[in-house]
Amino acid sequence: MKPGVYSALALALALACHYRRSVVPEIFEKSLRAFLIGYPKRCPPVSHSSIARAEGESVGESLEKMASGFLTHQQKVLRLYKKALRHLESWCIFRDKYRFYACMLRARFDENKDEKDMVKATMMLKSGEEEFWANQHPQPYIFPDSPGGTSYERYECFKVPDWCLDYWHPTEKAMYPDYFAKREQWKKLRDQSWDREVKQLQVETPVDGLKTEALPPARKEGDLPPLWWQYVTRPRERPM
Amino acid sequence: MHSPTLIFSSTLLIIFILLTYPLIVSLNPSPLNKKWATTHVKTAVQTAFYASLLPLAVFFDQGMEVITTNWHWMNIATFDINISFKFDQYSIIFTPVALYVTWSILEFASWYMHSDPNMNRFFKYLLLFLIAMITLVTANNMFQLFIGWEGVGIMSFLLIGWWYGRADANTAALQAVIYNRVGDIGLILSMAWFAMNMNTWEIQQMFASSQDNQATLPLMGLILAATGKSAQFGLHPWLPSAMEGPTPVSALLHSSTMVVAGIFLLIRLHPLMEHNQVALTTCLCLGATTTLFTAACALTQNDIKKIVAFSTSSQLGLMMVTIGLNQPQLAFLHICTHAFFKAMLFLCSGSIIHSLNDEQDIRKMGGLHTMLPLTSTCLTIGSLALTGMPFLSGFFSKDAIIEALNTSHLNAWALTLTLIATSFTAVYSFRVIFFASMGSPRFLPLSPLNENNPTVINPIKRLAWGSILAGLFITSNFLPAKTPIMTMPMTLKLSALLVTALGLLMALELTSLTNKQLKITPTIPLHNFSNMLGYFPSIIHRLAPKIKLSLGQAMATHLIDQTWLEKVGPKGITTSQIPLIKATNSIQQGLIKTYLTIFFLTTTLSILLITLI
Numbered sequence: 001m002k003p004g005v006y007s008a009l010a011l012a013l014a015l016a017c018h019y020r021r022s023v024v025p026e027i028f029e030k031s032l033r034a035f036l037i038g039y040p041k042r043c044p045p046v047s048h049s050s051i052a053r054a055e056g057e058s059v060g061e062s063l064e065k066m067a068s069g070f071l072t073h074q075q076k077v078l079r080l081y082k083k084a085l086r087h088l089e090s091w092c093i094f095r096d097k098y099r100f101y102a103c104m105l106r107a108r109f110d111e112n113k114d115e116k117d118m119v120k121a122t123m124m125l126k127s128g129e130e131e132f133w134a135n136q137h138p139q140p141y142i143f144p145d146s147p148g149g150t151s152y153e154r155y156e157c158f159k160v161p162d163w164c165l166d167y168w169h170p171t172e173k174a175m176y177p178d179y180f181a182k183r184e185q186w187k188k189l190r191d192q193s194w195d196r197e198v199k200q201l202q203v204e205t206p207v208d209g210l211k212t213e214a215l216p217p218a219r220k221e222g223d224l225p226p227l228w229w230q231y232v233t234r235p236r237e238r239p240m
Numbered sequence: 241m242h243s244p245t246l247i248f249s250s251t252l253l254i255i256f257i258l259l260t261y262p263l264i265v266s267l268n269p270s271p272l273n274k275k276w277a278t279t280h281v282k283t284a285v286q287t288a289f290y291a292s293l294l295p296l297a298v299f300f301d302q303g304m305e306v307i308t309t310n311w312h313w314m315n316i317a318t319f320d321i322n323i324s325f326k327f328d329q330y331s332i333i334f335t336p337v338a339l340y341v342t343w344s345i346l347e348f349a350s351w352y353m354h355s356d357p358n359m360n361r362f363f364k365y366l367l368l369f370l371i372a373m374i375t376l377v378t379a380n381n382m383f384q385l386f387i388g389w390e391g392v393g394i395m396s397f398l399l400i401g402w403w404y405g406r407a408d409a410n411t412a413a414l415q416a417v418i419y420n421r422v423g424d425i426g427l428i429l430s431m432a433w434f435a436m437n438m439n440t441w442e443i444q445q446m447f448a449s450s451q452d453n454q455a456t457l458p459l460m461g462l463i464l465a466a467t468g469k470s471a472q473f474g475l476h477p478w479l480p481s482a483m484e485g486p487t488p489v490s491a492l493l494h495s496s497t498m499v500v501a502g503i504f505l506l507i508r509l510h511p512l513m514e515h516n517q518v519a520l521t522t523c524l525c526l527g528a529t530t531t532l533f534t535a536a537c538a539l540t541q542n543d544i545k546k547i548v549a550f551s552t553s554s555q556l557g558l559m560m561v562t563i564g565l566n567q568p569q570l571a572f573l574h575i576c577t578h579a580f581f582k583a584m585l586f587l588c589s590g591s592i593i594h595s596l597n598d599e600q601d602i603r604k605m606g607g608l609h610t611m612l613p614l615t616s617t618c619l620t621i622g623s624l625a626l627t628g629m630p631f632l633s634g635f636f637s638k639d640a641i642i643e644a645l646n647t648s649h650l651n652a653w654a655l656t657l658t659l660i661a662t663s664f665t666a667v668y669s670f671r672v673i674f675f676a677s678m679g680s681p682r683f684l685p686l687s688p689l690n691e692n693n694p695t696v697i698n699p700i701k702r703l704a705w706g707s708i709l710a711g712l713f714i715t716s717n718f719l720p721a722k723t724p725i726m727t728m729p730m731t732l733k734l735s736a737l738l739v740t741a742l743g744l745l746m747a748l749e750l751t752s753l754t755n756k757q758l759k760i761t762p763t764i765p766l767h768n769f770s771n772m773l774g775y776f777p778s779i780i781h782r783l784a785p786k787i788k789l790s791l792g793q794a795m796a797t798h799l800i801d802q803t804w805l806e807k808v809g810p811k812g813i814t815t816s817q818i819p820l821i822k823a824t825n826s827i828q829q830g831l832i833k834t835y836l837t838i839f840f841l842t843t844t845l846s847i848l849l850i851t852l853i
Contacts, residue, residue, distance in 0.1 A: 090603065091760050093675070093682070094679075094682075094754075134764070139543075139771055141601055153405050153406040153407065154409075157403060157405035158405070240355070
């Protein structure tokens, strides 16, 4: 898509969001926003040192490199190692036995870590993946709150978007007067800073498409980070 | 009027009123009190239980059974549908059992669902389910039974999908409904057959008019209904998936009450099946397959609720086997005793899960016998009752079933499968106890473990008393209709105990091997077969929709075009005309002189013929 069309759509959406009465459910709004602007959700501002890294990955692995769409050999090996360890944990239930076999696995990986021939290394990785596939656990241990776990998305039905608060009856709002007074101030702040946020996003979007989903931090003095409202008013993890 | 009769009928109707009163109260538009669930619903069920003990006592003392027809509902000249309740031995004993178990589960649920904002709605659903179940159990005609049947199916859907934000829960709820629907086809088929051939839906009339005709079709329909509702092999995957619901739901619906509805139907209508050997053999073989298959699947599961779910499925298979042996009373006894210990197993699992912050995997439990002593004790008691430990409640029913199995004239294959499944029961029960309560902890150090809350402890204790005493109590007061065989060789008499002991020894050996962990993975094909539930869901849940969808696609796109344009239409005409054309083609080969000659000859002949005639 041409950058002009992109920004025009973004502007249209920004205007729609500004004047919206928000009958669009939040999930749809999120995906719509993601589709049009490309900023699905607010990630907290990250620095290089705290970027999520696979175990043992070097600091030199920057956000831009990861977002190219291709994994490096190092990333593939490390992902295989982590997968293998997790499935080993599913097979070997008792911790001492697990530790023994985990050390054996680590030794097998460490044996070949100084291989310089990339062809050979890739063939070893391939055979490793095949071995993993053959020996994987059919019901690996998944943490309850992880995708696929037993209590994943369990409280999703209680997560209400913040615009519902605007629909409360005045008698209900009167039960929490200071909260709603403050909410009005925050909403004014949101309206004021919205244009600047959209402008910053438009400026910072690269011309040939986005490289990453992470939102940038605020750059200018007195500015708020882009799309901060969505982050601030997100529902709790375990809604009461 | 005779006062025991009055006491009987009025008590039973009072039970219905007691249970429906909280529902009517909740129809009030003003919002409910936060404690409504505990004060209204649990108290109602508790009172209804105490009320139901009176008819139980009268029945045990005098053997009285009652049929009350209350209201002529839809009656035409030839067909009657009434609201009528049959309080015979089955419903009189089952109602107090169900109410006792529900009372305990509701008390437990007030702790388990404490942080849920919709707890009142949850209790309302459970109460509605209980009413539907009691309607099913006390129904004297097929229509009322069907109302109860569908009621429990719908409530099962609503309760499994309680956390509807979760995609897996919605899938599981749909799965339950669809599999039950397949079974309902059988039930509706039987009902239609009974309406057409026996001109009635009243149970007494059906029994009276079934003396001479032994049609197999309605019985197959009833067996299909039981297969769907009671998760027999072929329509079983919904039961382990139903563990997506909260633990009180699993304890009430999917262990004690709803899943036995199919078996209960067969028990109720048993006089129809008594002399039909095809139906009995089907029940026997289906039950034997179910019990072994699901017990084998339970051996390698890692989710504690799924293990108990498969255990339920296995016991349901055993009940089906008993029906196939022409022993409905033993099946019913097993339903009652099973309700106690299975509900207790679920409540103990729920207590463990909640204490470990929603951790359901047994690989991350351990050493709970020191931290949750009462829960692990009751888990052990429940497992012992399940495996048929002598003189606990499961023993009276299970041992009697195995004895009847051993001394009947039936195929040895069903017998072998059932015995192997009995030994598997011991294996997976021991596995649960080993991983959950023995050894040292494998969960996080800061888990909020405690058993200080009486709302948790009292239900579990009550059900423990039930698991220990119920078998003895019911057997000593229950008059068997068929004489049990008392004399048999020692090996046959002890066979249940022997196979269970064998299973337990195997389990002990295997756990000591697990402790040593001589290799990382076990024999992968066997383990994966059991773990992936025999690949049954993986295959059927893809194959069946694919076949239906491709059939639909073929019909929508190819069939119409192919039929009307090709076979029947223009191309069809073409294909039928071409042979004729080819045959006459050889004549039309351009012999002009011959054609002219023939033409002139034909013209002359026709003119001559016309002038002459």
